[in-house]
């Protein structure tokens with residue numbers, strides 16, 4: 001049952017009890033029944049809100065009330081971009097967040113090229129900055145009045161540097177984006193999801209196979225992704241009273257700009273350099289759509305989607 005159906009059912013249920021009293025007190029049963037029908041129609045129509053399609057479209061439209069609202073961080077490229085398209089095809093209104101305005105604008109334009117009626121909004125955001133994250137979620141609250149799905153996807157990967165040479169700045173940049181950024185977005189999503197009616201929602205964190213096993217010379221990245229696993233578990237636990245589900249997708253070698261070097265050769269645990277197979281990010285996006293599609297009482301806690309023949313199982 002979608003949130004609007006749940007909302008409609010709740011309203012119809014409560015209006016039924018309310019209206020039973022109206023029927024009882026009205027002059028004629030016919031008048032009372034007419035009022036019940038009118039109220040049920042009004043409630044089952046769901047909320048209607050205005051929101052725009054982002055800088056690319058620049059126009060206002062009316063939300064149908066049947067759409068779920070999703071926000072994706074790092075939506076201008078790679079897995080985030082593929083997921084934005086996949087969720088749009090499932091009928092979601094999608095808010096695309098990221099630092100690069102031009103990347104976001106292009107993605108919105110391409111999405112609207114495929115589906116002109118798509119409800120998409122670009123929001124330039126730096127997830128490492130609390131004020132920027134707050135502005136993103138304030139905008140979501142203002143434009144849509146609710147949030148059904150947060151995909152914490154923004155991430156940076158810096159590797160190839162021996163642990164003792166990782167700079168303080170690089171360490172902080174990786175932890176700040178991959179872990180603190182996800183935490184800040186989760187906090188803001190909680191605030192909306194706890195308050196909305198019906199309350200609840202879903203948060204999907206983008207982990208990695210590095211949340212379990214490191215690559216050589218990847219201390220900051222590996223630490224950030226192990227941290228994400230802790231955040232996922234805490235979010236699941238602390239979200240439970242509010243019907244906020246949280247799951248984690250752990251990807252191995254999806255072909256994006258960030259993994260371009262896999263094709264040419266990357267350091268292995270045994271000291272060699274080897275090219276590794278990659279997979280289509282669209283297959284990762286399909287997994288995220290599946291996780292998002294579950295009803296509120298079901299959750300994929302962890303899911304690994306990886307290149308079948310990558311040297312992960314049996315590493316070391």
Ligand SMILES: NC(=O)c1ccc[n+]([C@@H]2O[C@H](COP(=O)([O-])OP(=O)(O)OC[C@H]3O[C@@H](n4cnc5c(N)ncnc54)[C@H](OP(=O)(O)O)[C@@H]3O)[C@@H](O)[C@H]2O)c1
Nearest residue numbers: 074077078079099100126127154155208251253254256258
């Ligand atoms: N590809 C894989 O095989 C793989 C494997 C495991 C995990 N992952 C995870 O998947 C996620 C996406 O990676 P990808 O492969 O799709 O690489 P990508 O194309 O480089 O995507 C990363 C996105 O994060 C955004 N981003 C970076 N810093 C940000 C910040 N401070 N605020 C907001 N957005 C920021 C980037 O956009 P801007 O620069 O415009 O902000 C970019 O769109 C990452 O969390 C990564 O760790 C990927």
